[in-house]
Amino acid sequence: MKEEARIDKWLWAARIFKTRTIAANACKIGRVKIGDSAVKASHAVKPGDIINVRKTPITYSFKVLQAIENRVGAKLVPEVMENVTSHEQYELLEMSKISGFVDRSRGTGRPTKKERRELDDFVAPEYIDEEFDFDDQEDNSK
Numbered sequence: 001m002k003e004e005a006r007i008d009k010w011l012w013a014a015r016i017f018k019t020r021t022i023a024a025n026a027c028k029i030g031r032v033k034i035g036d037s038a039v040k041a042s043h044a045v046k047p048g049d050i051i052n053v054r055k056t057p058i059t060y061s062f063k064v065l066q067a068i069e070n071r072v073g074a075k076l077v078p079e080v081m082e083n084v085t086s087h088e089q090y091e092l093l094e095m096s097k098i099s100g101f102v103d104r105s106r107g108t109g110r111p112t113k114k115e116r117r118e119l120d121d122f123v124a125p126e127y128i129d130e131e132f133d134f135d136d137q138e139d140n141s142k
Helices: 007-013 020-028 074-080 087-099 113-123 134-140
Strands: 032-034 050-055 058-064 081-083
Touching: 007 020, 007 032, 007 050, 020 032, 058 087, 074 081
Parallel strands: none
Antiparallel strands: 032 050, 050 058, 058 081
């Protein structure tokens, strides 16, 4: 067993990211930290390190149990790392799911079909019936 491994390879091997390229890009833009400092993709990790990975909207924390560079099966992931993400982070994730709206910057795309229907339901008043005719009401009261 190796003493150290590249962090981008470890993130991919531990199944935190789908591809090594995505893991390397996350390191490059500063979403992967050890302690309080961002690390490059070539940074070496060793058993006992705590890695913080920012995946919007929360920051996951993982403790390295084994330094590996080859991808392992999903059943073997608990031998490689321990998830030490705080309970507050998972509550934040749950709140973002409940809110229903995607955190999207203004002008970055059209709403999805589901989002548009939800917006239409929110904006359209329920108490107005399209078949209701105000003129008929006035005629009946005479």
